[in-house]
Amino acid sequence: NAGVTQTPKFQVLKTGQSMTLQCAQDMNHNSMYWYRQDPGMGLRLIYYSASEGTTDKGEVPNGYNVSRLNKREFSLRLESAAPSQTSVYFCAIQPQTGWGNQPQHFGDGTRLSIL
Amino acid sequence: QKEVEQNSGPLSVPEGAIASLNCTYSDRGSQSFFWYRQYSGKSPELIMSIYSNGDKEDGRFTAQLNKASQYVSLLIRDSQPSDSATYLCAVNSNSNYQLIWGAGTKLIIKP
Numbered sequence: 001n002a003g004v005t006q007t008p009k010f011q012v013l014k015t016g017q018s019m020t021l022q023c024a025q026d027m028n029h030n031s032m033y034w035y036r037q038d039p040g041m042g043l044r045l046i047y048y049s050a051s052e053g054t055t056d057k058g059e060v061p062n063g064y065n066v067s068r069l070n071k072r073e074f075s076l077r078l079e080s081a082a083p084s085q086t087s088v089y090f091c092a093i094q095p096q097t098g099w100g101n102q103p104q105h106f107g108d109g110t111r112l113s114i115l
Numbered sequence: 116q117k118e119v120e121q122n123s124g125p126l127s128v129p130e131g132a133i134a135s136l137n138c139t140y141s142d143r144g145s146q147s148f149f150w151y152r153q154y155s156g157k158s159p160e161l162i163m164s165i166y167s168n169g170d171k172e173d174g175r176f177t178a179q180l181n182k183a184s185q186y187v188s189l190l191i192r193d194s195q196p197s198d199s200a201t202y203l204c205a206v207n208s209n210s211n212y213q214l215i216w217g218a219g220t221k222l223i224i225k226p
Contacts, residue, residue, distance in 0.1 A: 040123070042203065042218035043159070058213065090158055101147040101166070101207055104214060106158040 023091030144209030
């Protein structure tokens with residue numbers, strides 16, 4: 001999707017391995033989000049960054065860490081991957097114009113399998 | 116616990132008919148409402164935003180908002196097989212930068 005680039009697109013890990021999912025945007029938006037999507041569960045917020053230099057926990061932060069490296073980049077790290085973290089991970093961006101009153105726009109996602 | 120509820124479906128609609136998708140939300144302070152379309156294996160794509168009570172039309176899509184009853188709906192006129200997808204409803208949280216997401220309704224348009 002134009003504006004939000006996620007890497008990698010697919011990844012298979014073994015239990016206990018670590019990895020970092022990358023998200024970069026070229027829209028100059030302030031707010032960035034990491035979601036996971038499991039079948040029948042909808043989107044669940046892991047972490048978000050309202051602006052450069054700030055990060056906050058979402059609904060399901062356990063097992064993850066994030067870094068807002070600069071305004072463009074927001075990474076998600078799994079320190080010790082577990083099978084329960086098998087999911088599709090989406091990064092989203094949003095212009096910061098108030099309390100969430102603008103839509104979010106998504107990257108293409110990373111499909112992660114933990115064996 | 117702020118919630119957004121959608122019927123999971125699948126909702127099956129004949130081609131050319133009107134598809135009606137509904138969403139209810141629990142946070143009375145919500146002010147922004149969004150409909151996203153998600154094709155299988157793809158990411159969510161914004162199709163409609165609505166902020167005021169009433170109807171908002173965009174091509175074959177109409178979003179309807181009733182804040183008093185706390186529901187928002189999406190109508191798709193002249194449904195096409197390409198409209199077959201999962202439709203996600205999202206509502207802003209009045210207290211932070213988050214959107215609250217429904218689990219989605221799977222729509223199937225039968226030729």
